[in-house]
Amino acid sequence: DGGVQGWWIPKYIADAHPDIKTIPDMLKHPELFPDPEDPSKGAIFNGPQGWGGTVVTSQFYKAFEAEKAGFTLVDTGSAAGLDGSIAKAYERKEGWVGYYWAPTALLGKYEMVRLDYGVENDPAEWKRCNTVADCADPKPNAWPVDTIVTLVAKPFSEKAGPEVMDYLNKRSWSNQTLGGLMAWMTDNQASGEDGAKHFLEENKDIWTKWVTPEAAAKIEAAL
Known part of the structure; x- marks a missing residue:
């Protein structure tokens, strides 16, 4: 499968709402992913500062116009905070959407479904803006899959x-x-x-x- 990063939702949400397959699909339903601080809005959970995936998620938040769709971007503050937000949602069978990656022990324990992007990966755009924190005009893009290989001398x-x-x-x-x-x-x-x-x-x-x-x-x- 390779190293997979992206935005994920719990499998029980994906099963209950088979129309949600992409990020644009998900953004039509902020009510399914309520912000703990303001349930009138949806929440997208991000990783801690310093992670490359956190930068990309922030840029995707802008590129896919998530704020306009009624979502806030939640800074979980730490890896433990991000993990805890997933565990809490899963144990309560609540909606959750945000950044994570596989393979990991957490996704081995909590079954999650990665959202598609509705667009193909554009390597040039990925390098130009999606991975650059201060780039002002990110465009929707697809997260590339990291290749995992076995190396020997x-x-x-x-x-x-x-x-x-x-x-x-x-x-x-x-x-x-x-x-x-x-x-x-x-x-x-x-x-x-x-x-x-x-x-x-x-x-x-x-x-x-x-x-x-x-x-x-x-x-x-x-x-």
Whole structure:
């Protein structure tokens, strides 16, 4: 899936309102995402100052004319504040919309749906204005997906052999799978070794495709 950033809404809101698929769709419904300080307005929750995603969200707020649509932009102040706003909304089954990213433990615990943008990504516009805090005229844009790869040193690749490199080339999983694992590790205060074992025990349909049948049999026997 890659590293995904953007504006998200709870899945229960998306399920109840299937017409909300994009940011422009969401902006038609401030009543579904009330501002805790002023319920007559909608609220878009932003990250803390210093984050690149916070800058982009502020620029998207202007570009998509969210204020005109009846929304305020909420500064959550910290990562904990942002996480807490999602947890509070989810536990109360209330509306929430704002910035977040995946894969993360939080989105592994609370199922969220990322809004589309209604436009394609324009790299030039992204660089010119969407990522520049003091740019006065941002235009609607789509958040690009960050590529996530496995890197190894050349000497390692030469010594490892074809079976190991074939495994590394095949190894991949969805953000949902990784987020769920991260959430389990957080809830259980698990170590990396604990997390790896849990993944192997719970996701045989995924990892057995990465290795030979002989290797899969040995791994299963060791669990």
